[in-house]
Amino acid sequence: MKKHVLAMLLTVISGSELSAQKKRVAVLDFEYGTVQGGVSAIFGQNVDIGKGIADLLVDRLVRDGTYSVIERKAIQKLLAEQNFSNSDRADSNSAAKIGKLLGVDAIIIGSITQFGRDDRNVGVGGAGGVLRGAGSKYGLGNVGLKTAKAVVAISSRTVLVDTGEIVSVASGRGESRRSGTTLFGSGTGARTTGAGGLDMSSANFSNSIIGEATAAAIDNLRGELTAGASKLPDRVVVIDGLIADVSGNTLIMNVGTRAGVKPGQNLQVVQGGREIRDPATGKVLRRVGTPIGMVTITEADEQSSVGNYNGAVKPKVGDQVKSQAK
DSSP states (O other): OHHHHHHHHHHHHHHHHHHHTOOEEEEOOOBOGGGHHHHHHHHSSOOOHHHHHHHHHHHHHHHHOSSEEOOHHHHHHHHHHTTOOGGGTTOHHHHHHHHHHHTOSEEEEEEEEEEEESOOOOOOOSSTTOOHHHHHHTTOOOTTOSEEEEEEEEEEEEEETTTOOEEEEEEEEEEEEEESOOTTSSSSOOOBOTTSOBOTTSHHHHTSHHHHHHHHHHHHHHHHHHHTGGGSOOOOOOOEEEEEEEETTEEEESOOGGGTOOTTOEEEEEEEEEEEEOTTTOOEEEEEEEEEEEEEEEEEOSSOEEEEEEESSOOOTTOEEEOOOO
16 A cells, blocks of 8 residues: 555656656747748638647647647737737747747747648639639649648747757648548638638638648647657756835745746845946846845746745845745
8 A cells, every 4th residue: 555655656746847847838920931822822812821820739739748838829919019020930039039038948930831732733713712823833723623632731940049049840741632522621611810810720620621631730740849859958047036015925026937937936035235237238247135035936927926935034125036046
C-alpha cells in the first residue's frame, strides 16, 4: 500500500515538474502572399487564411499540451497597440520584439505555400466562386470536375525572443480527394464574412475536401513542432518592478505576465537604497537597497500582479520587487 501511495506521489511530482518546464510560445498569423491570388479565386474575395490556420494550429498545440500557448486575443491586442503590420508576419526580428512584450520563450511564425487544387485540368468554370482563368493559372482547376483533389502545404519557424535566432523549422502537407465533388464538397462553398474572414473551425469548412486537407497539414505541422520542443533552451527571466499599492499583506505590483510574472512565483522585496543610472542616457541600470521580505504571486494579468507579502519590515509604495538571486 505504501509503495502504491509513493508511486502516485512521484507521478504527481513528475507531472508538476513537466508542467513547470513547458515553454511558453505565441503563434502569429501565417503569411499567405504566395497563394493569395488563388485564395481570391476560390472564395471570390481575398480571405485571410493565415489567421484561420494560425487559430487552428493554436487549438492543436493546446490539445497536445507540449507547449504553454498564449491566448490569441492577447496577441491581437498587443499587435494593435504596437501597430504591427501584416507584412511583418514572417519577419524573425519583428516576431522576437513582439515575443519579448508578450513574455514568451519563443514565437512561431509561418507561411502557407500551397492552398487549393493540385490539378490543372480545365472544366466548366464560373461555379462555386472559382473563375475559369484564375483557377487554371493557380492550379486550382475548376469546380465542375468529377474528381477533386485539394492540397494544403504550410511551413513554420520557431524564433527565440531574446536573440531572434531560428531554433527549429517545421512543415506540414495535407491532401484530400473525392469523386463527384468540388473543393467544398456540397458545392455551396465555404462561408466568408463581409470583411473577408473565414471560420475554418466551422463544420461547413472542415467537412469540405479543402478543409480536410487543411486539417491534415496542420496536424502534420503540429507533430513536427512538438518534436522540436526540446530545441528551445531554458530562458532566464529577470523581473524588476515596483510596488504600486499596499493593503495589509496584499501587494499590487506594476509588472505582470508580459514581464514573466506567474502565479506561485516568489519575488524579493527590496526597500530604500539608491538608483544607479547610465550617465549617457539617464536610464536606471540597477537599484541598490535592502531586502526586507518576499511576496508570493497569487494572480497576474499582462501589466500587473497581486501577491501576499511575508517579512519583518512593512513594505511601501515604490519599493522594488525582483527575481531572487540564484
